Amino acid sequence: MKQGVLYAIGAYFMWGMLPLYWKVFEKMGAWEILAHRIIWSAVFVVALLFVTKKLRYLKSSVTEAKTWIALVLSSLIISGNWLIYIWAVNIGHVMETSLGYYINPLLSVLFGVLFLKERMRLGQWIAIVLAAIGVSVMTFHYGKVPWVAILLALTFALYGLAKKTVKLEPMMSLAWETLFVAPIALAYVLALQVNGQETALSLEAWRIVLLTLAGVATALPLYWFAQAAKRLPLSMVGFVQYLSPTITLLMAIFLFHEPFTQTHLISFGFIWSALVVFTISSLRSKGTSTAPAPNANLAFKKKA
Structure with missing residues (x-):
């Protein structure tokens, strides 16, 4: 149990600190950062599978056509998620990324109802309504939809x-x-190099080293999360997951000095209330046939 808690805290703490990591490369374009993240993630994960003697099973791990299709879709979607996140961080919308990952668990469970025919308790529906009100408050006050948060979620x-x-x-x-x-990522980086638009090699040596470690920053918290999930009940992992957007929010306010107005407080207040209601309702439904636990588990698998 103690190991599981430490793994969970480590994973969500590292995910919460990612804006600080991507800020190191803010002179680079978001597409170029994304390309390097993909390349070095592939290198690191393949190397890890080789060291753990699991690489031999990589090809045989997928045998069904529907699994191939799902993996391709997952690949494209998560790449889009990474791009939006990196772009938002480096143009000063860190707070909005935090909002997106507060909303995400609620949206994931709603998708379970819409597409997987799962059922929710009344409290979970109330939570979704509260979150929608929170987003609406921000939209009506500023006259624009918080697209970064919505697209991330x-x-x-x-x-x-x-x-x-x-x-x-x-x-x-x-x-x-x-x-x-x-x-695709490698071809993009090579195209930038040929056209003289590549910026990675013009960075200081320590930034280049950190850029090559993007694969570690991507895969390590995922590994820690997997270890935590083996040792902890889903409900406890659910509590710890809010550590990540909370760290990001505090970083946006106190480190990057993004404005946190009364409107933000009201909007986030509705969303925080939604998460409290949602968590309590989910705990009460634990172990019943109506509990959306399988889909909730996916909501806890962070990717930024």
Whole structure:
């Protein structure tokens, strides 16, 4: 249990600190950062599978056509999620990324109802309504929809939905997801190099080293999460998951000095209330046939 808690805290703490990591490369374009993240993630995960003697099982791990399709869709969706996240962080919308990952668990469970015919308790419906009010408050006050938050929550909920049909361990799944898009990412980086638009090699040496470690920053928290999930009940993992967007929110306010107005407080207040109601309702439904636990588990698998 103690090991599980430490793994969970480590995973969500690392995910919460990612904006600080991507800020190191803010002079690079989001597409270029994404390309390097994909390439180095593929290299690191394949190397990890080789060291753990699991690489030999990579090809045979997928045998059904529907699994291939799900993996390709997952690959494209998570790449889009990573791009939005990196772009948002480096243009100063860190707070909105936090909002997106607060909303994500609720949207994931809603997708379970819409697409997987799962059922929710009244409290969980109330939570979704409260979250919708929170987003609406921000939309009406500022006159624009918080698209970054919505797109992050939407893409990750879709990623979770696609992953429902993939029965692979996290590292094996991540290997396929990065390998599918790695050739595209590599071609993009080479094209930038040929056209003289590549910026990675102009960075200081320590930034280049950190860029090559993007694969570690992507795969390590996923590995820690998998270890935590083996040792802890889903409800406890659910509590710990809110550590990540909370760290990001505090970082946006106190480190990056993004404005946190009264409107933000009201909006986040509705969403925090939604998460309290949602968590309590989910705990009460634990062990019953109406509990949306399978889909909720996907909501806890973070990817930024």
